[in-house]
Amino acid sequence: MSENKTLNEVDVRDDIKKGMEPFKKIMEAAEAVQPGxxxxxxxxxxPFPLFKxxxxxxxxxxxxxxxTxxxxxxFTKADEEA
Structure with a gap:
């Protein structure tokens, strides 16, 4: 059985440069991450506020x-203990 730990990358530099709010994009990427x-x-x-x-x-x-x-x-999601 193989584990699915695909590494997603999200680049919000252009979004921020254009004045767009990237929070939703970041949270969607986070939701897709499996434990571990x-x-x-x-x-x-x-992005200090994002850490919390x-x-x-x-x-x-x-x-x-x-x-500069x-x-x-x-970001690493904690493994779930069974």
Whole structure:
């Protein structure tokens, strides 16, 4: 039996640049993540408020600054204990 832990990537830099709110897009990506899975967010800043919102849904995160206006944040969903 193979595990489905597809890694989704969401890049909201252009959305933010155009003045669009990316929260719904990010939350949809988070909802698709299976326990133990991950998704990567590319953003123009380190999105501190998002950490609390996704933390409530069982996610931890690791942030990496790539360039001045590019952050790569890897969100990992906790495994569910059986």
């Amino acid at each position: 899975g991950q998704f990567i967010l590319h953003a123009p800043f380190n 919102a996704l933390g409530k849904k069982g996610f931890t995160h690791e942030s990496e600054r790539i360039e 206006k590019q952050w790569k944040i890897t």
